[in-house]
Each structure stands twice: as C-alpha cells, then as structure tokens.
Amino acid sequence: MTTLIQVLVSGLAIGGVYALIAMSFSITFTTTKTLNFAQGEFVAVGAFLGVTVLYLLARAGGGEVGFASLPPWASAGLNYPVAALVAGLVLGALGLLLFAVAVRPFAGKAGMNWVMSTIGFGIIVQSLGLAVWGPAPVNVPSPFGDDVIRIAGAGIRPQEILILVVAILLMLGLDRAMRGTRIGKAMRAVAANPQAAALMGINVAAMMLGAYALSSLLAGIGGLLVAPIASASLFLGMGIALKAFSGAIVGGLDNPRGCIAGGFALGLLESGVALWSAEWREIVIFLLIIVVLAVRPNGLFGAQSLDKV
C-alpha cells in the first residue's frame, strides 16, 4: 500500500513538470501551428539562469558561496521567487527572439524549415550555455528545505509538492485566462482561423509573439522548478521535453487541458512501470504513444475537427 502511494506521489510530482511543459508546447501549436523543438534547451537554460540569480543574490547578501553547490539559505525568502521570475522573463524574451529569427520566416510556408531552425536555435543556446556555465551539473537548494515529508508512509520532498502546486496553479490560471479574457479569446480565435481573426481586427502577429513568449516563460520556470530535484545541467531539459512532448501528443496537441492530462498520465505511468521493471519504462511509454497515435491520430483529447467549406 505504501509502495502504491509512493508511486502515485512520485508520478504526480514528475508528471507536474511534464504537464507544464506539455502545455507550453500546446500554446505555440494552437496559435501558430508550429512547435519549439528547442524547448528542452530552454528548460535547461531557465534552470541555469535561475541558479545564477540565486548565486548573485546570495553573494549580494554577503558570505562566500560556491556556484556549484549553493547553501540552503540561498533559496530562502524571496530569492527563489525572484530567480523564477527572472528566469521566466529572460526566457520569455528568448522566446520572442526565437519566434522572430527561427519561426516567423518559415511559418505558413511549405515545408518544415521551422523544425530545423528551432532545433538549430536550441543547439546554439545550449552551446552558449556550455561556454558560460560549463558541462558540470550544479546543485540547487529547494526554498522549503530538503527534509522528506511523510504522507501515509510515503516520502515526498517539499520541492515536489511545490512543483505540483505551482504547475496546477499556473495551468488553472492559464485555462481561465484563455477562456475568460479578451486576450485569451483572441488567442483562441487566432488558433481557430488566423485570416478570420485578422479580419476581426485581432493583431495576429502580436498573438503569435505572445504565444512564443508565454511558452518559453513556462519552460524557464519549469527548469528552475525541477532543478532542485534533478540538479541543474545543460543536458537536463532534453529528456523532460521529450516526455512532455509525448504527453502532449497523447493528450492532443491542440487541446491544452488534454496536454495537461497527458503529462500527468505519463508521469504516473513512468513510476508505475518502474515498479514492475525500470528498464521497460521507455519501451512501454513509447509503445503506448504509437498505439494511441494509431487509434486516435489527434491524441486522446484532440479535436476531431471538420473543416466545412
């Protein structure tokens, strides 16, 4: 019983990160019909930017601190939220740059040039990151400490609860915003039909820019959220982004709520399969994705839309 609760708790925690990044994929896909294949690198760079802010704040607060292993107090108080904010904003700006140089010139044109250009952008970002921060993983303290909390015998770390809470709050907030505000409705209008939206006076280009900024912001925050669990590394994002993308595909790329469900489902499945046999985990997950796509090409919750002529 304790083991099952442990599986549930561990699966939900990592699933929260997958869900957040899966939603970030959905945001650009619904508005621009393109994806940022550099999202993994964005997650990693977000983590390192966050660590750098924590390091600078800790230095400014006095005392000798090492970048590779920050002391627990470096994340205390407002330091961690400030770091998350900076990481999110800088990554948001990076998302704008990505859209301008690597997506916009190719979006709407025949072919898949944007796939290569976003991957290339990611490699450039990662290489610059390696030049600045080096290849070694860096330890990041959690703002709520590192002591294990027991829930019905199962252990969970404060950071995992934080990931879950922040992910759910961000997702609920965005869901409300998409459905209840003018900007949200405008974004959905652009997603449904950019030409019609433009005729209705919606600034389509601004909506698309906004989508990339928002998506990249989520990657940056996601990176700093996961860093205290996995330790920050420039190679950290690739695996997360791949799983998150899989979650989005399973849930349905054009349905943000489906992406969230897909992300959580993947996290739970991952820890569930590990209970049976860890080396079969990837096999089971990717087999499932192939099966889902074969049966429901738009994902489990994807729109089965019909274009009326």
Add this chain to the structure above:
Amino acid sequence: MTHSGLTRRGLMGGALSLGLAAPLVVGAPRRAWSADAIKIGFNGDLSASPSAQSGRAAVVGIQAALEDLNGKGGVLGRKIDLVIRDDLSQPPKSIQNMSDLIDNEKVVAVLGPTNSGNALAWKQIPNQKRIPVMGCIGSASDITKPMSAHADNYMFRVGSVDRFQVVAVVAYARKNPATKKVGLLTETTGYGQSGLKDLVEVTKIQGIVPVASEKLGVNDTDMTSQLAKLKNAEVDTVLLWAQGTPIGQVMRSMDKIGYFPTVLTSWAADNLSFLNAAGPALAEKPIFLRTVSEARSARQQAFFDRIRPKLDADSAFSFAVHAYDGTMLLARAMAQAGATDGAALRSALEGLKEPYEGYAKTYAPPFSKENHEGLGAADQHWTCWRGGRLAAFEDAVVASLKPEDFKG
C-alpha cells in the same frame, strides 16, 4: 569552485598552459644530453568531458616524474620529453592522436587515455605497431586484455580496474556477518551494464546469490519503485554500479522511503557530482574503493603537497600518482632493456627485476606476461565521505579482509 572555473575555454587554457609549461619544467637543470631526447606521449581528454580533470592530473603526474628522472640524468643518458595530445574525449580524435604520436612524433610509449571507451577504440594500434601503452585513468576491465590468446600484449595499466573494485565489494558483502540478502542495482549505461556483468560473475564465484537485480536510468531522479522492490525482497546489502549523480539520486530516494541498507558502490562515488547530488549527510552512507587512500603516508603527503597547486581537486591526486608510477616503471624498463624499442620495452616491463617503491605501492614486480595490471584487488583502499570530504573507511569487516578473500 566558481562557475567561471568550469568553462570550456578555461579548461582549454589550463590544458594549453600545462603543455607549454612542460618543456620548461622538464628542462630545468641544464645539462648536455648525450643524444636526442626520448619521447613519450600522453593521449587523453584534457578539456572536453567532466573527467578531463583526471586527464590533467595525469599530465601533472607524468611531468613530475620526468622532472625527477631528467634531474638525475634521464634514462640511458638521454633526456625524456613528453608530447601531449588532447583527444577531447572523442574516439575518432583519440585514434588520430595515437597514429600521430606513434608515426609522426615517434614516441616510444604512450600514457592515457582518460576515457575507457577511447582505449578500447584504439588498442589494436599500439598492439600492431608494438608501442607500449601505460593506462593510468580509464578503468574498464577489458583494456588490458590481449588482442587474442597468447598474443604479445602492449597494453599495461597502473590504475583502478572495475573488475577489482567489484571483487573487493563482493568480498566485503561476503565477509560481513550482517549481510543476509544481497541485491544488485545498476545503471542502464555501458558503464553500469559492464559493472552488472562483473557483479553477476563475481558474486557467483564467491558463492553469493543476489535475491534481486534492478536497473536505473542515468537521468532518473526517483528510484523509489526499484528500491521498494529491493526492500520487499528484504535486501540488506545493495551492490550499486552507476555514475556519481545517479548514485546520489539513489541515496535521496532511499531517504524518501526510509530504507537504508548497506550500500557498496563504484569509485564514481568519489566524484564531487555525487556529493552535490546526495548532499553532505546522505553522501556519508555508501562505501567504495579508491587506489590511493585519503589516509596518506608521509611520502604520499609530501608528493601531494608538491603537486596539489597544479591539480583541480584533491580527489584527482590518485590519477597523478598512477601516472607518476607508470612513467617511472616505463623508465625502469628502458634502463633494464638498454633500449627503447617497443618489443624490448614490453618484455622488460613483463620482467622487471628490481622492485620499485612507487607512490601507490611497492611494485615487486608490477607485471608479468599474463598480468598487465600494476594494481590488484587488494591494493584498493576503502573510502567514504565524512563532513563533505573524502575519508578512509575502517570497520571490523575491512580489517578482517585478507588477500585470499579477493576472488574473481
């Protein structure tokens, strides 16, 4: 450590300055050499991978040995020069370096490489061209195996060997009266799986039947599922083969489910990445082996004090020791053979007459035709982390281990 110290450019700069400094250091006492210098080569990663710091430490060790040798008149009346090649941890570059060192630079022996995979990628080259290689970092068991049975073998090593670490940890588990059930936990990478192969073979040879065997991914952050299965199988001793960060994640997952069996693991746990991932308290749980103990003898301490300013970290000292001892053994082989050609060197290495008191141990003799490992299972030292620093590990089980316990 500041982050700027970790940049690739910084590493390259360090490697370059090492290379530039070499002739100055080596040539310090000016004398008239009777003939051309003897060249030896180093081929290994000095800048690209996290293990590059061990490559740089090995170069420091070789340079210290050459300083000592050349200071006393060199070998065969000739000075010894070191030619350094960085392989950037890439097998193709490492192969190219090997040909360059042997064919263009005409080195008489090569030290290195840093990464085991690179040694396995080119070991046929020195064997074909009959140039001895002295391994001092890479630990894969297969590096020093001959190309075919009874073939002349030019691969030697003074350094750690994965198989010997496995032999020692299994011996510990067998000798520990508290051990009732043993479980295996290994990483799904090449490193983890070759460790698993050794673990399975050695436990069988030593008569232990593991009750569970679980795997983990190198990037996994939650191993609670695997550990729950070991716990349910009542495993009290886990033999864990993985790299530094995943070993740290295993300790964190053990903390989550409140399960702390005896953990015997690979020397990857001596890496700072393990300490950072596990945190200082959990890092104190596992025990592992290193070839050079943290409890240094006075002689080792003097050597440590001499070269420490040139090392990136205290823990890199062992690689400098291996490289120093390996270089000295090569020099003794040259002196004994009275020649520097590969075949003569190999046969002299396989039959060194005089014992040599090195910094890792006294080699008496280090190698034979069948055995090309300078350090054996009994030459490893039990180590753990205490208060964020590496420390020698001592307990009744370690005290009770005899050389004959190291079977496999």
